[in-house]
Amino acid sequence: xxxxxxxxxxxxxxxxxxxxxxxxxxxxxxxxxxxxxxxxxxxxxxxxxxxxxxxxxxxxxxxxxxxxxxxxxxxxxxxxxxxxxxxxxxxxxxxxxxxxxxxxxxxxxxxxxxxxxxxxxxxxxxxxxxxxxxxxxxxxxxxxxxxxxxxxxxxxxxxxxxxxxxxxxxxxxxxxxxxxxxxxxxxxxxxxxxxxxxxxxxxxxxxxxxxxxxxxxxxxxxxxxxxxxxxxxxxxxxxxxxxxxxxxxxxxxxxxxxxxxxxxxxxxxxxxxxxxxxxxxxxxxxxxxxxxxxxxxxxxxxxxxxxxxxxxxxxxxxxxxxxxxxx
Amino acid sequence: xxxxxxxxxxxxxxxxxxxxxxxxxxxxxxxxxxxxxxxxxxxxxxxxxxxxxxxxxxxxxxxxxxxxxxxxxxxxxxxxxxxxxxxxxxxxxxxxxxxxxxxxxxxxxxxxxxxxxxxxxxxxxxxxxxxxxxxxxxxxxxxxxxxxxxxxxxxxxxxxxxxxxxxxxxxxxxxxxxxxxxxxxxxxxxxxxxxxxxxxxxxxxxxxxxxxxxxxxxxxxxxxxxxxxxxxxxxxxxxxxxxxxxxxxxxxxxxxxxxxxxxxxxxxxxxxxxxxxxxxxxxxxxxxxxxxxxxxxxxxxxxxxxxxxxxxxxxxxxxxxxxxxxx
Numbered sequence: 001x002x003x004x005x006x007x008x009x010x011x012x013x014x015x016x017x018x019x020x021x022x023x024x025x026x027x028x029x030x031x032x033x034x035x036x037x038x039x040x041x042x043x044x045x046x047x048x049x050x051x052x053x054x055x056x057x058x059x060x061x062x063x064x065x066x067x068x069x070x071x072x073x074x075x076x077x078x079x080x081x082x083x084x085x086x087x088x089x090x091x092x093x094x095x096x097x098x099x100x101x102x103x104x105x106x107x108x109x110x111x112x113x114x115x116x117x118x119x120x121x122x123x124x125x126x127x128x129x130x131x132x133x134x135x136x137x138x139x140x141x142x143x144x145x146x147x148x149x150x151x152x153x154x155x156x157x158x159x160x161x162x163x164x165x166x167x168x169x170x171x172x173x174x175x176x177x178x179x180x181x182x183x184x185x186x187x188x189x190x191x192x193x194x195x196x197x198x199x200x201x202x203x204x205x206x207x208x209x210x211x212x213x214x215x216x217x218x219x220x221x222x223x224x225x226x227x228x229x230x231x232x233x234x235x236x237x238x239x240x241x242x243x244x245x246x247x248x249x250x251x252x253x254x255x256x257x258x259x260x261x262x263x264x265x266x267x268x269x270x271x272x273x274x275x276x277x278x279x280x281x282x283x284x285x286x287x288x289x290x291x292x293x294x295x296x297x298x299x300x301x302x303x304x305x306x307x308x309x310x311x312x313x314x315x316x317x318x319x320x321x322x323x324x325x326x327x
Numbered sequence: 328x329x330x331x332x333x334x335x336x337x338x339x340x341x342x343x344x345x346x347x348x349x350x351x352x353x354x355x356x357x358x359x360x361x362x363x364x365x366x367x368x369x370x371x372x373x374x375x376x377x378x379x380x381x382x383x384x385x386x387x388x389x390x391x392x393x394x395x396x397x398x399x400x401x402x403x404x405x406x407x408x409x410x411x412x413x414x415x416x417x418x419x420x421x422x423x424x425x426x427x428x429x430x431x432x433x434x435x436x437x438x439x440x441x442x443x444x445x446x447x448x449x450x451x452x453x454x455x456x457x458x459x460x461x462x463x464x465x466x467x468x469x470x471x472x473x474x475x476x477x478x479x480x481x482x483x484x485x486x487x488x489x490x491x492x493x494x495x496x497x498x499x500x501x502x503x504x505x506x507x508x509x510x511x512x513x514x515x516x517x518x519x520x521x522x523x524x525x526x527x528x529x530x531x532x533x534x535x536x537x538x539x540x541x542x543x544x545x546x547x548x549x550x551x552x553x554x555x556x557x558x559x560x561x562x563x564x565x566x567x568x569x570x571x572x573x574x575x576x577x578x579x580x581x582x583x584x585x586x587x588x589x590x591x592x593x594x595x596x597x598x599x600x601x602x603x604x605x606x607x608x609x610x611x612x613x614x615x616x617x618x619x620x621x622x623x624x625x626x627x628x629x630x631x632x633x634x635x636x637x638x639x640x641x642x643x644x645x646x647x648x649x650x651x652x653x654x
Contacts, residue, residue, distance in 0.1 A: 045370075056387070077426050085426055326336075
């Protein structure tokens, strides 16, 4: 039987799909599905290529209620910058949940991952951040620092942003970019403790292997989203913080205990019970923030469910863009 | 940086790439690489979709000495025939081993898997079958029954083929197809015991969950390739046969003990030691057949290494076929 398969490049996708409310809603539906029955999300397939200074991860998830499911391949080749290429690239393929046949190939070089990761931050902020956020702080100065603040701004219209990074210069550029893109007041914080003290919403976006946010910095009315840790060995938040928070949620407990903040907390003998997942907060099975003064933490490792949701959303948005292959 | 990515359909690939000596050599090199240092082949990622009567497997392998590595997705949606579609489809993507960037997308619907699976049978027969094969027998009557006999015929030019299947009618069609494609004498065996008794080379190609080949049927000068078992629960060869053979080899021990014939044999308390792998026979690290009278068994579950090899080979063969996407 003849098939039509749509091939979309990074450029096609950057034109067609943005980090916006519709995407946040699609990702929110994915988290709701994750909290329900019938989800099949196998552990991340991971291949470390030591002699290439590289790692390749494969994620997928079947979600009831979605017409398709994505398989995503994310290579990180960390010597690429030496030859003028980005470290991260990759692609997604959307398959029919009815027949398994390929519907679309997204040669996105990681763009869809970038925006679905940021959109999960928006979902966390929507359900967990205080209603009133005056200042949002971001630790880290990369692509996700910008996108996470842009995502959080969709759900909490804060007028002020603080940025901290190890490189003051990069932090200045990041703050300038956020000023330009969001029209907010944005400045560089002198140190991360100060950034946390002045913020009601903090996002950590670093590949840190020792904590960049201390438990003693937590204060009433703070929400923290930690999204940098996605591999065993990474750790952005001091383990004691997870135990001190009124509410700690993982995007997926099985992943968070293997490669998120929960891993370090468990290793420290803290957080013994099985914590709730973000999807349970989305569906209302677990209450989210219950008072403006609570302290909440969301631990996002990135799920195949988000890939399935962003791929389905992107195909809808793409319209007639790209190239159609007839088989 | 701009990339060129070649998209090849099943039709492009059927024209460009066949089961021939060059493919067998490519697959043989993959097995040799598997026996060496530096291979990274993670366990198969498997997703059972019970409410869809479906299963999705993902395989990959990085092989030193190969310029690229494949990621293969194999969906099996077993209700597809009800709506006129094949159960099995799927695709492969070839990524650069240097940069991780996508080089080619093979929308092959499983064609490359079919021929790389058969080519592994040829590698097994080349190194393990008796030098003189008068009669080759095949148990099963599907696509692999035909391809495995075609592959074995490349390395042992036998004049006669016996076919057995549960459906005598399908066995007749399979025998007729083999007569036509290979110019051999081909007939349907009255029963599988007789088929094995009259053959020097037997290939089992069934999804059997109870053995179709009994240990008592083994005879001097017999080689058996069992390629049907690729999931826990499948079992084509009576476990005692593995212990009785002079030489039993797995394509990959870790896979064979999880989803090949070795699983059932281990469950029966047989084959305690770690058996050799086909790649070690290819490189000479382990001797293959040492006498015409020996009994040998090869247990093929299908490896990501074969996918990497067939994808690299297919891209070379494709030339200017297909569609080039510029990103």
